[in-house]
Amino acid sequence: MPTNLLSSAPYLEGPAIYLGPLKDWGHQPNPISGNSKSDGVLLHKGPGGQPEVGLWQCTPGTWPLEIPRDELCHFVSGRATYIHESGEVIEIVPGTMVLFPAGWKGTCTVHETMRNVYMLS
Template sequence: MSEAKLLQDPLTLSREEMTDWGDVAVPIGEPVSHECGVLLFRREDRSSEMGLWECTPGTWRCDVEKDEFCYFLSGEAVYRPDDGSEFVVREGIAAAFPAGWKGTCEVKQTVRKVYMVR
């Protein structure tokens, strides 16, 4: 059985305490967003994972492959689904992105969130 992992006060973690995950996969223009985070759990078959994620300003393409639930701890981003609408996420907002969601994300201020993907 796996043991529970705790992340005390995820807002106080410095970038140096997180794992560098590199630039986003499909950037759109400059600046290019850079990701880092803390992986709390991942199934061996990679069917699900949970963690803390941070992303710097920039715009990038999102093609969600697995259902994701997240809660934004800080920052601000604008998500634009391919249907032309848009919504803003910031501190205190929870969001669910179903598998198959497609659009873009424009990070205005560095975003930090906790998430679960499955």
């Protein structure tokens, strides 16, 4: 099944290896190290921006992070480390799924360009 972002139910085949166009979402703000660049594919954005669903790709670097709303992420490629402000460490490898609750604060370090399928609600 090929990717069809204009379908009545948009779908993306093989998110880990998707080679279609990605929209430039810019660099991560306030970098701690590196110059992480984000891009992705938006599948859906509802009224008031909720929910937002898509594919996000990010290059290596470290930055502070605060999650504004509940966000479910299924990481399909790459490696990263998320460190909560309490010191808890979450290691990301392909196949990891994380639910970041609204207000989660910490840092993200991308070690190897990563991709995740996400839903921000």
